[in-house]
Amino acid sequence: MKKHERHKLLKQLLVENTVYRQEDLVNLMAQRGIEVTQATISRDIKQLQLIKVPLNDGSYRYTLPSEKEVDTTMKLKKTLQDAFVDADIHNEMCVLKVQPGNGPTVSSLIEQVDYPEIFACISDDDTVMIFNRSTQGAVKIQDKLETMASEN
The missing domain is CATH 3.30.1360.40 (Gyrase A; domain 2)
Structure with a gap:
């Protein structure tokens, strides 16, 4: 799977699921038949500029950054x-x-x-x-x- 396809899927997974850890993303990808390492997910998180936001229960989840108009x-x-x-x-x-x-x-x-x-x-x-x-x-x-x- 090419990087841009993986990034698109990661964005979709974040919208559809509550993701607390990088391991959660690895597992969600595996459920779709896509094997990735935690290191790959870590790089993807950096490139996609994902952020962790607090939840009401005190835990944190990954989310997409707010859309910004940067060319x-x-x-x-x-x-x-x-x-x-x-x-x-x-x-x-x-x-x-x-x-x-x-x-x-x-x-x-x-x-x-x-x-x-x-x-x-x-x-x-x-x-x-x-x-x-x-x-x-x-x-x-x-x-x-x-x-x-x-x-x-």
């Missing part, structure tokens, strides 16, 4: 315009150099946009390593991000 692509574009230094590719990898302190933000925004060409991103303070599904995907992402950085 992640525009946020990525603005961040790249402010922080982009350079980009290069090698095979399926694209490396972005950004101003110090911007690596984690750029990496997170790229993952939130959920480009189909991208398999994963990792970052440090001033570098983002983007692992693409193909060399052509790496070229496409490099072009896309460089264009965003240079647009006014």
